[in-house]
Amino acid sequence: MKYDGSLWLKRETGSPKLTVLFKNSKGESVASLSLAVTGSEWREVPFAFTSQVRNRQASLEIAATPWVR
Numbered sequence: 001m002k003y004d005g006s007l008w009l010k011r012e013t014g015s016p017k018l019t020v021l022f023k024n025s026k027g028e029s030v031a032s033l034s035l036a037v038t039g040s041e042w043r044e045v046p047f048a049f050t051s052q053v054r055n056r057q058a059s060l061e062i063a064a065t066p067w068v069r
Helices: none
Strands: 002-009 017-023 029-035 043-050 059-065
Touching: 002 017, 029 043
Parallel strands: none
Antiparallel strands: 002 043, 017 029, 017 059
């Protein structure tokens, strides 16, 4: 099954690493995507993935971690 969507993002400072996690109803990871955060204005960031897992109780988590050199 193919899933697609988008997030509206605005980077205020730094260069965070943004990850979108999709989990089943048991909290187990189904998919994980890294998203690029560029610019300092609001922008829509699309994403898409394909999964063999179908779960009507799945959840989406957004994690941001600071980028460190």
